[in-house]
Amino acid sequence: MAQIIGAVATSHVPSIGNAMEKGLQKDPYWKPFFDAFDPVHEWLEKKKPDAAVVIYNDHGLNFFLDKMPTFAIGAAEQYENADEGWGLKVAPPYKGDSKLSWHLIDEVIGADFDLVTCQEMLVDHAFVVPMKLMWPEGGPAAIPAVPVTINSIQHPLPSGRRCHALGKAIGDAIESYPEDMRIVVIATGGLSHQLDGQRAGFINKEFDVFCMDKIVNDVDAITALSNHDIIEKAGSQGVELMCWLAMRGAMNGRVSAAHSNYHIPVSNTGGAVMVFDHEPKPVLKAA
Amino acid sequence: MSLNTMSHLDDIPGTTPFDGDQARKGYALNKMCFSFNEKANREDFLADEEAYMEKYKLNEQQKQALRDRNVLAMIEAGGNIYYLAKFAGIFGLGVQDVGAQQTGMEVDEFKKMLAAQA
Numbered sequence: 001m002a003q004i005i006g007a008v009a010t011s012h013v014p015s016i017g018n019a020m021e022k023g024l025q026k027d028p029y030w031k032p033f034f035d036a037f038d039p040v041h042e043w044l045e046k047k048k049p050d051a052a053v054v055i056y057n058d059h060g061l062n063f064f065l066d067k068m069p070t071f072a073i074g075a076a077e078q079y080e081n082a083d084e085g086w087g088l089k090v091a092p093p094y095k096g097d098s099k100l101s102w103h104l105i106d107e108v109i110g111a112d113f114d115l116v117t118c119q120e121m122l123v124d125h126a127f128v129v130p131m132k133l134m135w136p137e138g139g140p141a142a143i144p145a146v147p148v149t150i151n152s153i154q155h156p157l158p159s160g161r162r163c164h165a166l167g168k169a170i171g172d173a174i175e176s177y178p179e180d181m182r183i184v185v186i187a188t189g190g191l192s193h194q195l196d197g198q199r200a201g202f203i204n205k206e207f208d209v210f211c212m213d214k215i216v217n218d219v220d221a222i223t224a225l226s227n228h229d230i231i232e233k234a235g236s237q238g239v240e241l242m243c244w245l246a247m248r249g250a251m252n253g254r255v256s257a258a259h260s261n262y263h264i265p266v267s268n269t270g271g272a273v274m275v276f277d278h279e280p281k282p283v284l285k286a287a
Numbered sequence: 288m289s290l291n292t293m294s295h296l297d298d299i300p301g302t303t304p305f306d307g308d309q310a311r312k313g314y315a316l317n318k319m320c321f322s323f324n325e326k327a328n329r330e331d332f333l334a335d336e337e338a339y340m341e342k343y344k345l346n347e348q349q350k351q352a353l354r355d356r357n358v359l360a361m362i363e364a365g366g367n368i369y370y371l372a373k374f375a376g377i378f379g380l381g382v383q384d385v386g387a388q389q390t391g392m393e394v395d396e397f398k399k400m401l402a403a404q405a
Binding site: 015059060061064065066082083084085086087153154155156157158159160161162194195196197198199200201202203204205225226227228231232236237263264265267268270 | 288289290291292293294297299300301302303304305306307310314317318320321323324325326329358359362367368369370371372373375376377379381382383385386389390397398400401402404405
């Protein structure tokens, strides 16, 4: 059976991608952010995942407001990146795993989460930047992935509680996959930031630190918050925290933080990365 | 009130949640900005801005906000920041330029404000 070996959560700001293209990882502005990925690489090297489930939000590359799914999942053998309009270099295609995708689709819809299924899906910077952070050689070097998106553009957004529950369903689905595979769950986005309005530039370190603490083993303290609360505390785009909540929900066993880094500013954002170890719940076998 | 209730009438200062009212009001503007994912469309826009805005049936409020390059006015006209960022991208402007304009700061001043929150 497949097992969840843990999770990684990271910010996905486009300028991180620009910095990588320009080789600025050791630049004084960027170093405190990029250095925190050395332990992530070591962890991935040690844990050797076979595939990733990547939970993120699309920013108007694959989805437009004509059809805006609350939750969507990729079901392709390959995912292409494309021009997003602001000059980020287009990444080579990423490998999918459509068999794993369809298992997740069957099980998660079976658990009453009505996902939109996508046999074609363009992945934007929110998928590409984290994949490059974790596998810096880029597309072909990275492990196969199943992308899952959460609407973070148009209200009403799903609640944090709902996203966490979606994650639980994804976690159960992964653990019932009959292949002997090691799966890492990746969440991208956040933490606090606001791009729009007179409050643009708002970052809330105190709330971000609170979330990074509570998400390990007291996630109810976050899922109790309304979307209004989250926007007030984390900024309009801080709702990307939903992806972290879904990631946390996917780990149904014992969870501990293996690595954590927080740095301000990464562009307009509180830049965060966390790695989580996961020990699956013991399975009780009938005598 | 449910956990996900959010309205543009909400009371978070300097913040306009992109709800159903905003999405309806800004549809044409956001659709035009979505088209800027493609280079050929960005070039068409630059070649004749008025004709391009007309093609997407922008209303006068939206057209004027774009002519004025005024991001707050674009949001007032229903623009969503993720799509508006593609418009800003045409002019080589990033989220810090856009943030500086909306807050009435110089870009350097805006960057200092971000760093000061560490």
